Amino acid sequence: MGNIIAIAQKELKSYFSSPIAYIVIGLWAFLYGWFFINILAFFVRQSMQMGQFSGQQAMNVNQQLIRPLLQNVTILDLFLLPMVTMRTYAEEKRSGTIELLLTSPVSDFEIIMGKFLGAMALYTVMLGVTLLHVALLFKFGTPEWKPIVTAYIGLLLLGGCFIALGLLISSLTKNQIVAGMVTFAVFLMLWIITWIGSFSGPTVDKLTQYLSIIDRLDDFNKGVLDTSHLIYYLSFIGFGLFLTAKSVDTERWRG
Amino acid sequence: MIEVQHLTKRYGPITAVDDVNFRVERGEILGFLGPNGAGKTTTMRILTGYMPATEGRAIVAGFDVFDQPIEAKRRTGYLPETPPLYPDMTVSEYLTFVAKIKRVPAADRRQRVGAVMERTRVSDMANRLCSKLSKGYRQRVGLAQALIHNPDVLILDEPTAGLDPKQIIETRRLIKELAGDHTIILSTHILPEVAQTCQRVVIINRGRVVAVDTPDALTARLRGSETMYVQVDAMGADATLAAMTLQRIPGVTRVVESDRRDLVVGYEVESDRGRDIRRDLSRVVVSSGWGLLELRPMRMSLEEIFLELTTEEAAAAAPVAEVPVGEPVNG
Numbered sequence: 237m238g239n240i241i242a243i244a245q246k247e248l249k250s251y252f253s254s255p256i257a258y259i260v261i262g263l264w265a266f267l268y269g270w271f272f273i274n275i276l277a278f279f280v281r282q283s284m285q286m287g288q289f290s291g292q293q294a295m296n297v298n299q300q301l302i303r304p305l306l307q308n309v310t311i312l313d314l315f316l317l318p319m320v321t322m323r324t325y326a327e328e329k330r331s332g333t334i335e336l337l338l339t340s341p342v343s344d345f346e347i348i349m350g351k352f353l354g355a356m357a358l359y360t361v362m363l364g365v366t367l368l369h370v371a372l373l374f375k376f377g378t379p380e381w382k383p384i385v386t387a388y389i390g391l392l393l394l395g396g397c398f399i400a401l402g403l404l405i406s407s408l409t410k411n412q413i414v415a416g417m418v419t420f421a422v423f424l425m426l427w428i429i430t431w432i433g434s435f436s437g438p439t440v441d442k443l444t445q446y447l448s449i450i451d452r453l454d455d456f457n458k459g460v461l462d463t464s465h466l467i468y469y470l471s472f473i474g475f476g477l478f479l480t481a482k483s484v485d486t487e488r489w490r491g
Numbered sequence: 492m493i494e495v496q497h498l499t500k501r502y503g504p505i506t507a508v509d510d511v512n513f514r515v516e517r518g519e520i521l522g523f524l525g526p527n528g529a530g531k532t533t534t535m536r537i538l539t540g541y542m543p544a545t546e547g548r549a550i551v552a553g554f555d556v557f558d559q560p561i562e563a564k565r566r567t568g569y570l571p572e573t574p575p576l577y578p579d580m581t582v583s584e585y586l587t588f589v590a591k592i593k594r595v596p597a598a599d600r601r602q603r604v605g606a607v608m609e610r611t612r613v614s615d616m617a618n619r620l621c622s623k624l625s626k627g628y629r630q631r632v633g634l635a636q637a638l639i640h641n642p643d644v645l646i647l648d649e650p651t652a653g654l655d656p657k658q659i660i661e662t663r664r665l666i667k668e669l670a671g672d673h674t675i676i677l678s679t680h681i682l683p684e685v686a687q688t689c690q691r692v693v694i695i696n697r698g699r700v701v702a703v704d705t706p707d708a709l710t711a712r713l714r715g716s717e718t719m720y721v722q723v724d725a726m727g728a729d730a731t732l733a734a735m736t737l738q739r740i741p742g743v744t745r746v747v748e749s750d751r752r753d754l755v756v757g758y759e760v761e762s763d764r765g766r767d768i769r770r771d772l773s774r775v776v777v778s779s780g781w782g783l784l785e786l787r788p789m790r791m792s793l794e795e796i797f798l799e800l801t802t803e804e805a806a807a808a809a810p811v812a813e814v815p816v817g818e819p820v821n822g
Contacts, residue, residue, distance in 0.1 A: 242591035246577075253579040336575035336636070339539040340592045341564040488542045490502070 239342045243350025247324070248357050256323070257358060260316050265365045271308045272369045275301060297379040302370065303457045306387045309366060310450055313391075313398055314423050320358055321402025322416035324351045325484075329410045338488070344481050351403060352396075352477060359395045363388065383459030390456025393469035397449050398423055400476025407483040426450070492517045492674040493538065493644060497547035500533050500698075507533045509698040510547070515691075517643075520670045522689030522706075523678035530698040531678040532572060535646050538676070539569040552643045565594060568642035568673075572649055574633025578622030582613055582632055585621055586639055593640035603639055611635040611665065626653040634662070638669075645669065647677040651684060663688050718789040720749070721772060722757040724782035733781065734758060740775055742766045759789060 251257040283295045328334040337347050367388075373379050401422060406415040430448045433441035445451065449472065452465045493515040500508040508530040515521045523531050537544045538551055540560045549556045552566035577585055586604045595603050608614040611631045616624060624632065630653060637645055650666065651659045666675060666688055679685060685692050686706040694702040694709075702709060725733045734746045737760055745761040762768045769786065776783045 239592055239594075242588065246580075246588050249584075250577065250579050331575070331578070332571060332573045333575040333577055335536075335541055335569070335571045336589065337592070339541050339564060339567070339569045339571075340589075341561045341594055342592050343561065 239346040240349045240353065243337075243342070243347055244353040244357065247351055247354025251320070251354070251358050256319065257361075260319050260358070261362055261365065264312055264316055264362045267312055268309070268366055268369070271305060275305050275308075297373060297377045298383050298459075302373065302379060302384060302387070305369075306366075306384075306391065306457055307453070309363075309391055310394060310427075310453060312362075313395055314427060315420070316362075317359070317395060317398045318402060318416045318419035318423065320355050321399055321406055322412045322419060323406065324355065324403055325407040325480075326409050326412045326415045330412075338484075344484050348403065348477055348480050348484070352399060355399045355403070356392075356396060359399065360392070363391060363395075380459075383457065386459050386461050387457045389461070390453045390465075393456075393466070393473075394449060394453055397469055397472045397476065400473045400480070404476050404480045404483060407480050407487070492519075492552060493521075493676065494550040495534070495538070495547070496549075498534065498537060498544050498549060499546040500530075500537060500542075501545045507698055508537070508544075511695070511698070511700050513693050513700065513703055515674055515676060517674055518671055519691065520666065520675045520677065520689045522685035522692040523676055523695065524680075524682065524685055524692055525678075525695035527680075529695045531695060532648055533698075534695070535569070535648050535676065535678060539567055539646055540564050541569075565640070566643045568637035568640065568645045570633045570637045570645075570647045570650055572652070574629045575636070576621040576624075576629060576632060579620065581618050581620055582608070582624070582635075583617040585632065586635060589636045590639050595640050603641070607635040607638045610638065612661070627655060627658045630654055631658075631662070634665070641672075643674060645673045645675045647675065649679055650677055651679065651681065659684075717762050717766065717768075719760045719762070719768065719772060720757060720785065720787050720789045721760055721776065721783070722755060722785035723776050724755050724784055733779070736775060736779055737772070740768060740771045742768050742771070755784060757785070 279295065279297075279301045282300070286295055325334070328337065338344075370379075370384060374381075402415075402419045405419045405422065406412075409415050409418075426447065426449050430441075430444045430451065433444045449469070452462075452468060455462050455465055495511055495513050498508055498511040499506065511530070511534060513521070523534070525531050533542075536542050538549050538556060540556045540563055543557055551563045554563040554566070556563045577588075580588065583604055586607065587600060590600045590603055605614075608617060611634050613628060613631050613635055616628055616632075619628075621629070621632065630650065634647070634650060637647065647666070651662050654662060663684065666677065669675060677688070689706065691703065691705055692709060693700055721737070723733065733756065734748060737743060737746045737758060740760075742762045743760055744763060747759045747761075748756060749759045750757040760768070760772065769788075773783055773786060
């Protein structure tokens with residue numbers, strides 16, 4: 237456990253001592269702010285129109301503001317998480333520091349978990365930025381907090397899946413750029429995998445629906461904690477980390 | 492302390508290390524000598540648990556590196572060919588991180604980091620980023636990293652590569668100092684380094700061990716006969732005649748003219764092994780009325796031995812008796 241923490245700390249520190257953390261968090265904050273302003277403006281206009289026409293019930297902050305807002309966070313995940321994971325293994329292999337890790341009394345599992353938790357910690361900081369905006373909504377409105385909590389659990393799990401996959405892809409190459417591009421392409425593919433469903437038979441449709449890691453987020457956003465989704469996400473993460481371990485191990489044998 | 496048995500490593504069809512066997516006793520410094528691509532780094536990587544062997548066993552500090560890798564790694568310090576530094580950490584941050592993953596107890600870390608920085612003379616760079624270090628300092632921080640957990644076994648892949656002559660001397664002295672408490676394997680291209688620092692040498696070529704011995708014994712083994720270099724000013728006398736005069740000295744087997752500048756001629760005089768002809772040689776030169784300018788024993792250098800052992804024909808017949816040098820003048 238001590239080793240995992242040591243490596244996670246090292247990872248987190250290296251994100252912050254290189255420009256990566258600042259660029260990723262900066263871009264994240266800017267783009268998220270853009271989403272926030274626009275969705276908020278849309279929401280305000282809608283509710284004003286609603287107010288003008290008769291005494292209909294007020295608009296729901298959770299349903300019509302926070303939900304679309306947090307759905308857009310997945311877009312940021314798609315674009316920015318490859319930047320977080322692309323260097324994890326590729327850079328260690330390129331600079332030779334992987335030799336230090338693999339010849340230290342640390343198991344492959346500890347190295348992988350350390351790297352995973354380090355990236356997760358950075359992702360948590362990124363999500364923390366979005367909480368500021370949500371906090372503003374609490375100041376000026378009365379949203380329900382429970383669906384927000386489940387939505388954030390969903391976002392953490394989704395990010396975990398992306399990070400596990402990103403680690404795997406980074407472990408396959410020495411080149412950060414290659415790792416970043418492939419990771420982005422794979423994330424995008426997982427995103428649009430359901431498109432084929434509407435043109436093909438029910439079996440393919442069901443299969444792609446199952447593979448899609450984005451669609452499951454809807455339930456979390458609605459405030460539903462479905463164990464099947466939880467298990468899906470957790471096993472996705474577990475499988476990704478398992479494959480990363482295998483990839484590092486075969487690398488050893490191939491030399 | 493280190494035992495390597497029938498170690499073989501194949502990358503697909505290529506055999507990088509082929510049935511290598513050797514032992515290193517506690518406190519010994521073993522030199523690993525071989526041309527590029529001979530399998531030095533591969534062997535070291537197997538010993539440090541970086542990669543598994545295809546066949547054979549390696550036991551480090553009593554633990555099989557394949558069956559009990561964690562235990563073996565706890566007792567091994569490794570300096571790879573390129574020091575594994577994280578560019579965005581300072582030297583002391585880096586060493587503290589290494590201390591953590593090498594399982595130095597939290598209470599001792601600060602003291603250990605200070606001690607190894609002192610020992611490898613990098614204390615003045617403690618707060619410098621690793622990316623800003625010169626090659627010499629990078630190498631020394633690499634060495635500090637290998638020492639941080641006070642390992643029984645040190646494996647150093649070309650520890651003096653890229654250092655300036657002063658640093659090389661310092662590093663060699665440091666390695667020698669370390670030999671008492673640590674068992675050391677070091678690889679190098681630089682042959683005098685082996686002669687100066689190592690008690691035993693393993694010469695490896697194309698993945699095979701071609702010789703294991705002390706540097707002195709290796710030198711002796713390849714030296715079939717004693718050779719003296721003598722430079723004389725023959726004062727106008729015929730050089731061939733001078734060679735014939737030298738040839739008549741008892742014990743001399745062969746005289747070869749090796750260089751000539753105007754009237755100054757240098758000869759290589761071979762004699763029977765174990766027979767000291769220096770006195771006779773100098774007396775003959777002086778009594779012939781020539782000027783004796785230089786007289787010194789010629790030794791086959793490790794370079795020559797190395798070339799001898801790693802050139803294919805010679806490798807087949809390892810204990811070479813005669814090593815002809817230059818052209819014979821008088822048979």
